[in-house]
Amino acid sequence: DTGVSQDPRHKITKRGQNVTFRCDPISEHNRLYWYRQTLGQGPEFLTYFQNEAQLEKSRLLSDRFSAERPKGSFSTLEIQRTEQGDSAMYLCASSPNTRGLSGNTIYFGEGSWLTVV
Amino acid sequence: SQQGEEDPQALSIQEGENATMNCSYKTSINNLQWYRQNSGRGLVHLILIRSNEREKHSGRLRVTLDTSKKSSSLLITASRAADTASYFCAITGANNLFFGTGTRLTVIP
Numbered sequence: 001d002t003g004v005s006q007d008p009r010h011k012i013t014k015r016g017q018n019v020t021f022r023c024d025p026i027s028e029h030n031r032l033y034w035y036r037q038t039l040g041q042g043p044e045f046l047t048y049f050q051n052e053a054q055l056e057k058s059r060l061l062s063d064r065f066s067a068e069r070p071k072g073s074f075s076t077l078e079i080q081r082t083e084q085g086d087s088a089m090y091l092c093a094s095s096p097n098t099r100g101l102s103g104n105t106i107y108f109g110e111g112s113w114l115t116v117v
Numbered sequence: 118s119q120q121g122e123e124d125p126q127a128l129s130i131q132e133g134e135n136a137t138m139n140c141s142y143k144t145s146i147n148n149l150q151w152y153r154q155n156s157g158r159g160l161v162h163l164i165l166i167r168s169n170e171r172e173k174h175s176g177r178l179r180v181t182l183d184t185s186k187k188s189s190s191l192l193i194t195a196s197r198a199a200d201t202a203s204y205f206c207a208i209t210g211a212n213n214l215f216f217g218t219g220t221r222l223t224v225i226p
Contacts, residue, residue, distance in 0.1 A: 004159075041218055042120070042205050043160065043205075043216050048213055089157075105150070106150075106162070108159040111159050
């Protein structure tokens with residue numbers, strides 16, 4: 001399967017612990033996005049990469065959140081000192097276009113559910 | 118705000134009926150996209166409609182766009198129980214998509 005892959009699919013962690021999610025985009029997609037979605041809401045943009053460069057970060061991405069895409073392929077999203085309010089689904093997506101999104105589709109993974117207890 | 122707003126928030130219909138969901142937005146757009154999300158799953162792209170297009174079809178799906186009214190609609194014809202999901206419109210920004218809160222569609226067998 002060549003879709004966007006996310007791991008783990010589910011994570012339960014205690015408050016204060018660190019968690020890391022991994023995303024493998026569709027092969028040769030140079031754009032990669034992270035979104036967060038809470039129950040009953042639509043996805044909210046967190047950050048995006050073009051190749052290995054992180055070009056935009058939402059104000060939702062507090063200093064406890066860090067995302068990397070070291071070789072321009074897979075990406076990781078780390079949350080440090082987790083809080084209960086971090087409980088959400090973290091969605092990764094990728095797209096092939098290098099010149100912006102106009103006319104292009106973003107392909108989403110199945111998401112990583114985080115529950116902070 | 119660039120995000121779209123879907124209406125209604127929830128819709129329940131019988132199998133075989135048509136379902137119409139609406140999306141309104143406030144800014145000018147290059148294109149608008151519709152996504153579907155089954156409970157607890159990722160989003161699946163349905164249709165992209167460009168600002169110079171008025172209508173687009175894909176199987177049982179029909180999307181319209183009225184840029185003068187800043188609105189779009191998604192019509193699902195001859196609905197099936199498997200269409201039960203949340204449907205989101207997304208406004209395309211320069212570098213990401215802006216989603217609304219979605220319409221929760223339930224198709225009763």
